[in-house]
Each structure stands twice: as C-alpha cells, then as structure tokens.
Amino acid sequence: MKISIVGLGLIGGSFARDLKSQIGVTVYGVENHEFHRQQAIELGLVANIITLEDAIEISDVIILAVPVDILEYLIPQILDKIQNNQLVIDLGSTKELICSSVETHPNRGRFIAAHPLAGTEFSGPTAALRGLFMGKKNLICESEKTDNDALQTALVIFESLGLESIFMSASEHDKHLAYVSHLSHVSSFMLGMTVLEIEKDEKQILNLASTGFASTVRLAKSNPKTWSAIFDKNNKHLSRALDEYILWLQRFKEAIESGDKNAAESMMIKANEIKKVLP
C-alpha cells in the first residue's frame, strides 16, 4: 500500500514512523516547509518527499496532517482530483467546518474525517514518536457519508497503529473537544501568561515551580499556530466553555474572598469526581 502523508509534524510524522515500519507499506511525505522537509529526510520519516500532485497521482491513501485552517481549503481540492479507488483521511482537531466544506462534494465518499486523540506539547518532525497512538482513541465523524470500502481501509490503518475508533457527529465532536481538550489548552496557556507576567524573574519561577505547576502549565508549551487555527475553527463552542470556566473561577474566588471554606470545599469535592473518570 502506498500512503502519502501531507504535513510531517508531530502527528503526521508519528503516523509516518508507525506506518513505514509495516510490511508492504511505502510512506511518502509532502511537506512545504523547507526546514521541516530537511528534518524529515534526516530522520528518515518517509521513503521520499514528493509533491502534492505526485502524491495524488500515486497514492492509495492520502493522509492530511496540516493545521485545520488549511484543511478546509485543501480537502476539496484533493477530492477534485482523486480516483474512485483512492481515499483521503484528515487528522484535524476540529471537524464541523471541515465536514461541511466537503458535504456535497461528488467524491465525499472517499473522505474520512478523523481525529486521533494523542499528542505532546512539542511540534515539528523532531517531535514525531513511534507508538504515539498505541491504546489511544480515534474519533471518526460522519462516517455514514464515507464509502464502506474506504472506511474499512481507514479502520485497518488506524487499528494497525493501536487506535480504537469511536464514531460521532461533527458537531458533537467539536462541542466535546471544546471542553475536554481546547479548554485545557487555553487554561494552561493563560496560566503560563499570568505567572510569567507576575514573576518577571525567571530564575524564581524555576526555584518555586513544583511538579503540580509543571503539569498544569505543560500545554502552554504547545504550538501557537496549530492552536490558534483550532481555537478559531471551534470558537463558538470554545467561547461557551470559557464562559463556564470563568464563571466557576469567579464563584470559587468569591468563596475564598468571603472566607466561605465550606463553599470552596464542596466545589473541590465535586471536582474530585474526576478521579472516577480518570483514575
């Protein structure tokens, strides 16, 4: 099977690492950034770097791992050119706008809208990890609009990486992810901002930072370009999630300010229930 991966960053590069190790699979890379292209070659992530046109020409499967603002334009252009035995998989972190951009496309059946829930705070080809997806969940949206043969092939690919696929609508996806992923990123980015603003002396932060702070602020190291595109494409749901988060923070602040330890404690007891969900 010939697979081309467009975008060899953290996610695309990790797909490349896992796929190229499989018998009978040849992985090609499409990468526009000169520096990333060099890194991908040096790291041996793919058999060859080729153009998007060549990838469309020769691949059985085209996997897209570029920022979500690019996907919206790129997917219809690729679908325009593919044959009925090829398939296109996108791995973007938002799904509503992407799915509507191809909703009425004549080749919609050859497209799989997926989102593997895995990653780190690092980015670029050097961040690519073997086994990143092992045991992780993969969300597939609007699979009823994908041809059965294309879906089956995509599922085999996901399974070969250790991903367990779960099916949902694109709007469900974007709403859930606003809370369970995008909000965490904003909370972490802004925690980093707040602390950097007040603690101008970086040495002091280093002295005082415990493992608790390090884990809460870890996502503030994530790639701004990747995440500004995600936040922008999911701004309605994320804005609602932020409203609710800010409201809880304000309630908690009022409880502390008024010395109402019971109110603060009962909110924390409730929050403790996250233990049941994430043991």
Place this chain on the structure above:
Amino acid sequence: MKISIVGLGLIGGSFARDLKSQIGVTVYGVENHEFHRQQAIELGLVANIITLEDAIEISDVIILAVPVDILEYLIPQILDKIQNNQLVIDLGSTKELICSSVETHPNRGRFIAAHPLAGTEFSGPTAALRGLFMGKKNLICESEKTDNDALQTALVIFESLGLESIFMSASEHDKHLAYVSHLSHVSSFMLGMTVLEIEKDEKQILNLASTGFASTVRLAKSNPKTWSAIFDKNNKHLSRALDEYILWLQRFKEAIESGDKNAAESMMIKANEIKKVLP
C-alpha cells in the same frame, strides 16, 4: 536522634519513610485520625504511634505536617511546652499567618517555618513515598528568627532527604506560591468542575480525554480539606492571582470571539516562554 512527626499523610508520611531509614534516627508518629493511625502502623511508617504530649516529652525534633489551619493554633501550644534543646519544624504550604502566630513567642528561636515543594495529587498515609523530596526545593521563611543551632539541625535533616533549602520572607513566600502553586490548583479544580458539569456522561469524558486534559486536570484530584485551608490562609494573594488569571482568560476569549487570530497567537507565543523556565 528522636524525631516525632505530627500528621502522617502524604507529606508527613513521606518524611517518616525517608527519616526512619537513616542510621541512628527513631521516628515516632502522632496521628489523630483512627483510620490513618491504623494505615500508618500497617505500612510501618513509624516505630510507634504516641500522643502529642509524649512526643513533646521525648523528641529532639518535632515535625508538623497537618493542615495549615491547624498549624496556626498548634505551633504556639507546642512552643509553650518545649525545652531549649528541642526544635519544631512546620511543613505547611502557607507561611505569613503561621509566622505571625509565633512572632513574639519566647521560644520563637526553636521554630523553623519550612515548605518543601513536593507532593502528588494523592493523600493520606498510603500516599507516602520514599524519595519524594529528592532534588526538590525547600523554602524556609524568617530563618533569622530561628536560633542558629536549631536552623543547622533542620538543614541537616532537609539535606538528608535531598531537599535544597532557599530562604525568603513569609510574605514573599505566600505571594509567589499563590501564583506558582495555589493558582494551578484552583485552575485545575475548576477545569474539572466545568468539564464534569457539561459532560454528565462520564464514559464520554473517559473516551475523549487525551493526555493533555489528564495532565491539566490532575491537581483536581487533590485533597479538598488540605487545599481549602491553604486557600483560606492565603486568600489575599490568591484572590489577586485569580483576578489576573480571569482577566487573561477574558482577553483570550475576546480574541477568539472576534476572530482576531493574531491577538490569540501573540498571547500564546508569550506563554510559550514558559519553555525557557521549565524545559
């Protein structure tokens, strides 16, 4: 050396584990909660469980690892009864009110106000870990008010656990910790609340939670009693930190809502600087 540890939870229990392994050290425990007492005995954390009165009678060093709201009342009571060759170390996470509660005490010189920056989201004697403090920082406040011999003994104890001591005023301590530790905890607790409120279906959270969410929400599993006391004792600084955090979240939300990707991105680029501090 005879050391008594009052409170055998995560911090006190971890001190016990590391100290009792040292040649010539006998560790006694004082623990009011029946269930924790049983657990501490079963785990062999201490040589013996004794009363506070006996601990004051027989110990060279008394280490206090109970919630900060109790420390304020307990420390003066213990200082009332100790001899001039004994010392009392507290390990609480806030320092201003504790230090003022003993400021004019005739035995102030026998007291060391310390805060080892280590912990996990777990609590109680079963959370106690060998080596928890290895390579971590320990903040000591108002050390100029401690007798030199008492300070030297305390430093030897901290060093034996792998702690590096740093000296600062109690008010500096509380201000910095509001940002670098207490704010992280509130941000995590309220992130847990927000997500639990919207995602009533716990199975769905489990399906959708990535490692990013897990790390950001980890501190929401922390002990509500311990933390409500800390937040209450540091409410002025924490309230200020929360104001600033909420303000940044609101600014970020406005950037997203108005589609101002540049503004959102430049805040994230700034937040990325946390990489330099916590590589």
